[in-house]
């Protein structure tokens with residue numbers, strides 16, 4: 001399949017300029033279009049045109065039938081051949097009715113003293129599942145919301161859903177862009193907090209399906225904030241931003257005060273836009289908003305589109321893996337952060353969130369607006385990640401070193417977490433070696449043992 005590259009207006013004008021002003025032999029010289037000779041020429045040209053059009057259409061049809069179907073989901077295939085990634089299904093969801101409302105209420109019911117009632121969007125996602133389970137464990141009310149899209153293997157999302165169901169968390173199937181559904185949820189439950197984790201993730205996939213980033217990370221965020229601002233009482237909102245907002249920033253470690261105006265991917269740009277949108281809703285409506293900049297989160301029940309996950313799969317299958325390196329053999333590194341540390345950061349952000357100050361869409365006073373780095377503070381080269389996986393899996397990787405593609409990746413990330421340490425008591429405790437050990441143990445059990453495992 002050939003992907004048409006979008007053209008800038010300057011490249012369009014270049015093409016227009018290239019069309020000759022006198023189109024050669026097709027130029028009409030004859031002043032009388034009704035002459036016999038002219039009519040005959042016109043007729044024979046029309047026949048030729050029809051013939052070539054049919055041939056052309058036939059060829060397109062032939063190649064269409066021959067082209068292989070796209071893979072069922074995106075799971076970390078070679079990014080250079082990524083034009084075959086599928087477009088996501090847009091589905092209709094059914095919701096509502098007395099039984100449904102009863103489930104919603106029961107799942108969101110607070111069962112501990114001073115507990116909170118949280119709507120978790122993206123609850124069948126990696127971070128969403130862990131956060132929902134942790135909240136439920138301590139007696140908070142939790143209602144999940146997820147659209148179960150097929151960006152990556154939906155059966156993994158279903159397995160996470162089953163896990164949460166056993167823990168007493170109901171996940172409503174629906175889209176964050178469905179305003180009527182969101183309004184209904186707030187009608188049924190007076191949520192004190194929203195943990196907004198639903199998003200289109202992945203930095204490289206943004207080149208393949210840009211609109212899904214706008215749909216989920218911008219329109220979806222606005223739709224969540226709209227319902228929150230109108231709710232009475234307004235909930236406090238904690239949401240997932242990303243380390244990718246630092247983009248081409250070279251000052252390390254990345255601090256919340258550093259510039260974030262040079263995103264390297266559309267994903268990063270949509271997360272940065274989210275931070276600005278958060279500012280607006282805080283300013284106008286008094287919504288309490290906390291953005292968390294996650295640094296390459298990994299661990300059990302993780303995302304198959306992330307490198308540590310598909311490296312594990314491919315090493316075990318004896319397939320080559322592509323390891324990126326920067327110019328002049330420069331090291332590519334990430335501040336890999338273990339899921340349990342991230343969950344502690346999320347819960348602490350919820351617990352320290354102040355109340356929103358508005359009601360029914362009207363601001364009553366200034367409200368809290370925060371942004372925190374949640375990283376590990378110790379970047380590890382991707383080559384070292386592979387060394388650790390080789391030792392844990394007891395299999396040598398077939399390494400294929402390649403130049404860092406210019407499709408959204410940055411060379412390194414490194415979090416300064418002193419603000420989160422001070423305000424949230426955030427202190428990561430799991431290093432990459434230990435975290436990958438836990439991931440590999442889960443992976444082997446999950447994929448060998450009938451997809452049952454615990455968080």
Ligand SMILES: O=C(O)[C@H]1O[C@H](OP(=O)(O)OP(=O)(O)OC[C@H]2O[C@@H](n3ccc(=O)[nH]c3=O)[C@H](O)[C@@H]2O)[C@H](O)[C@@H](O)[C@H]1O
Pocket residue numbers: 079201202203241242243244294295296297305306307308322323324332333334382409411
């Ligand atoms: O912190 C974030 O906010 C983001 O973190 C994550 O992005 P990244 O840090 O790019 O993770 P990931 O793709 O696992 O690549 C890891 C490393 O492997 C390298 N990499 C990758 C692929 C490959 O084939 N080869 C390779 O060397 C690659 O160059 C990189 O150095 C989330 O996916 C994203 O949704 C967002 O949350």
